[in-house]
Amino acid sequence: MHPRDKHTGGAGSTAESAAQPLRSDAERNRERIIAAARTVFGRDGLSASMASVAREAGVGIATMFRRFPTKEELVAAVFADRMDAYVRATAEALADPEPWSGFTGYIETVCAMQAADRGFADVLTMSLPGAEALEACRAEAYQGFLELIARAKDSGDLREDFTSRDLVLLLMANAGVLSATGEDAPDAWRRLVAWMIQSFRAPARGALPDPPEDAALYKAMRRASLGITSLETGKGR
């Protein structure tokens, strides 16, 4: 009766906590893979290939897929701590006695996190259906952000027509600026964010087109999920 049998079966792997301990060499490789993925995803975004991560890690391709059968599992493992920080940021923002500076500080923090890691910028603008832990964090942060919005509106600093979807819009816009400017203008995003934040401030300067529906945005994020295997084109009648 070896406690170390075939394992797994059901338990996924995302939450390694309760899983069977890996053999020492396997665990070592796992760490190397995650470290390599952190580097590669941070530099190239989530579009980086699994093969390039394996190369960077110096392990065989098979080892890569054995440990992380899907890219989403790898992404979940790599960005778990970033997502924790993401959630923590809402708590910190809510701790700010000043509603408006809490609100703007949060937005700046999140956008800065995007700027610091191209992979994380991608994570924030696409849903990863296979990584429940990440999605749960996203939902939690979302709740916190709703609270930030409410506080900032109550204090009269935030425009009444601001909605949580506007943050998603900003994250997508920021991701666009970041991926376009890259290393060449690493602070360009700060200017975009500043423009937006000044516009969010009450009083309103005019009407705005309606924001997209929640469902539509969610759908968009899912569609974008992971160009895993063949971007999305595949057309060809």
Place this chain on the structure above:
Amino acid sequence: MHPRDKHTGGAGSTAESAAQPLRSDAERNRERIIAAARTVFGRDGLSASMASVAREAGVGIATMFRRFPTKEELVAAVFADRMDAYVRATAEALADPEPWSGFTGYIETVCAMQAADRGFADVLTMSLPGAEALEACRAEAYQGFLELIARAKDSGDLREDFTSRDLVLLLMANAGVLSATGEDAPDAWRRLVAWMIQSFRAPARGALPDPPEDAALYKAMRRASLGITSLETGKGR
């Protein structure tokens, strides 16, 4: 110069030097390729492969490369008329007696053009060193936009700290929103643009981080250009 001849029938195509008329079947295929590219680039952006265009056009791959040895040449041929419209938009905006509405109308028009064609959205945010005609149009439109800015500042409607680089930033941000939302929230971009335009309006609501240097932005656009073979896409892309 804008008089880019329509190359209908007789002579003159985009870059073919002395321009000897193509044989009828060659010309027919050329048109089919451009039409197909218009469709494919519009749907998938410039990251679409040459092969997929050839497939869509129903011609052999070799025919594709014979007519358009580089992707940039194809892009130039496909978006020549779009770029003309792009330049024309500045003239129309300058014709508006109201400086502010001319300014905002121009921005909205350009962003709408991005929304209408993912390929064009890419064209506007990356430089195509190999497509001189397009780059010339870009430069011409740029001059016109400088004029729009001057007028809007003179009338006191536009913030003094707005610079032409802010339009580039907005185009990149808009491209990000468009590629993230796609078909699922096709009007989301309008909200982003409205937020930004309201922020551009004088009086200023606060200081802004410095915009990126012109050289840095140009470098970024060049880097993004069209990396020989892959990278993004896939961006993604």
Place this chain on the structure above:
DNA sequence: AGCAAACCGGAAAGCCCTATCCGATTCCCG
């Protein structure tokens, strides 16, 4: 040690892309 399970990583299969080659086909003009 000694051994079996767990693990490693190269190789291979399958798919898509770029770019070039070359025999077969089509066009155009005399």
Place this chain on the structure above:
DNA sequence: CGGGAATCGGATAGGGCTTTCCGGTTTGCT
């Protein structure tokens, strides 16, 4: 209407990426 030249497009070479398979190696427990 016939022939040479311009074109066509399948085929091929060369790379990447994903995913699976399998013989050889390492680990950990007895």
